[in-house]
Amino acid sequence: MAAVNFPRALRDGVLGAVVAAALALPMMGFRLVDSSQALTLGFRFDWVLWAALVVGIGRFVLSLSRDALPGRLPVLALPNWGERFPKARLYVGWGLAGFAIALPFLPFADRSLVDKATLVLIYVMLGWGLNIVVGLAGLLDLGFVAFYAVGAYSYALLATKLDLSFWLCLPLAGLFAAGFGVALGFPVLRLRGDYLAIVTLGFGEIIRVILQNWQDFTNGPAGISAIPRPTLFGLTFTANAPAGKTTFADYFGLDFSGDHRVIFLYFVILALALFTNLFTLRIRRLPIGRAWEALREDEIACRSLGLNPTTIKLSAFATGAMFAGFAGSFFATRQGFISPESFTFIESAVILAIVVLGGMGSQIGVVLAALLLVGLPEWFRELQQYRMLAFGGAMVLIMLWKPSGLLSHRAPTIRLGKEKAA
């Protein structure tokens, strides 16, 4: 154990306090007051003092603890479990799936909990979809929300204008989103790394701007409302059946309750998400899935072995986009109302953060990260303004704490040599 260097810690603390004071001085010390005549200044220098104190003491403690505790703290041993018990992931996965299925029937599950779980599951599904693009194929996509938006608008427009049912629109929406993925991917996928990132980011913005300004088609910023709800084999979830339809409650001889629809929607997204997961797990064992992972590891080697990088990237891009399209049409039917405001860059950032924080390529990691980033803040809705501040802060802190994600899993699915693939 290293000796505690007290003077140095003190110096660090004082320095930190001075810097914090200088940082806080303009933004916290002054306040722009917008009175009717002109902009004037208000003062609150006590805030600066507090900021300096907090940072100074924090830095001092951090400096001391770094001396006292050499090396990194052994935190969250989950990744090691995976190596020690190879089946652990499988059991945890099945356990989680079982819990998710049982959730609406558990005694503590009320309507708002199921609703929140539905929201988390949407992000889990989006995360799994993006995981194919980022985690498996190694393509950085900052505009994933564009495909989500395409899916949502596809369903909303098809349902409100052509009166098609949710179950027919769902595959169509996925198809449209995949089509957009191919259309975008075809010209840009030969770009490398960060160039691809900015082009996808630009594409996401383009889609949003078009949705916002194409009044005749998308109804602009006002969005589309009165989007039909899905039915269960023709059974509706309303109090009174529309002409020629039966309600779910009547058919099964139950008393009508709004909870039925909430639970039904929960199961729809759960099924969609599990389908995404199953698809990903299986496709990793197919040649195309292996090609994705191979491409992520070494593009040049892939090319020399006769794989066509463009086709492979395109398929990953389109597959990811398709799942975003599914999730989008579910989002539209759940909300009953969509507008371009739901599809801003911050959504793309959240989805990407879920994938990266979870540990790229890890399916369970995505679930954990989605619970952390989407589920947890839902419980702190009262804190409104501070919520996003804490959200951003959490992203930074988790990254600093575990740079390769909560559950890092980058091992190839198959391996030659000692560990023989089954």
Added chain:
Amino acid sequence: MEYFLQQLINGLTLGAIYGLIAIGYTMVYGIIRMINFAHGEIYMLGAFISLIAFLTATTIGGTSVALGLILALMSTMILTALWGWAVERVAYRPLRNAPKLAPLISAIGMSIVLQNFSQLTQGARVKPLPPLFKGGIEILRGDSFTVSLSYLQMVIIALTVALMAVFTWIITRTSLGRAQRATEQDMKMAALLGVNTDRIISATFVMGATLAAVAGLMVTLYYGVIDFYIGFLAGIKAFTAAVLGGIGSLPGAMLGGLLIGLIEAFWSGYFSIEYKDVAAFSILVLVLLFRPTGLLGRPEVEKI
């Protein structure tokens, strides 16, 4: 013709501002291969700090607008540079050897933090500032349209040219610039040869933030309104500019910025103002199709 000239002037002014922000992106990318997502927010902080500094200077120092502006410029540059330094120190330096996407997520997180921090401390409402520079000169008087160049536009363009000259001098002629170029080419080798690479990277962030601060001040004066959200769009436009010009290249960033500014001005002048962002991104995609490393970027050498 007159209208064309006017849009050209407006586009150049806008482009100068984008170019200044783009330099911050391109320098950071060149040296640590990372998209500094929080850079747009640094620019936003620069705009706020400049407004606060200007109001403080006029409150203390009396009525001279010019003196107030110079004081505001100086203090904004220093205080914003400190923010740039702090962001790097807290959110990026610990991730120097982390997987490639870790700093990106950390940067996006930092960007969210800074945006909400400004919203919390300064309020969500748009902050207006009455125009300080009035007047300008008429360049060309047409039949129906008069082309004018305002004093403010002149100041913006002149200041941008001056800053570009200073920065080119720093990069090409000083020992700091030499160390920066060395770190950019090969960080490990530079470190072996006695360059304090951490300090050089910090200096890069400080320089980028200083330029963003100037851009923030210019925008405050030019548009007269700022809010906590201006950093996002300006940030992605400037990053687009950096990529367009060839990321890692300083003249490329300025060229890209000017191009994006001109495209926006002409597009909103002749076609529709709603789709100006679409135009900027479409041009980017087109350019990247034919020159995958941007206009002035060096082609990447693939090492096996």
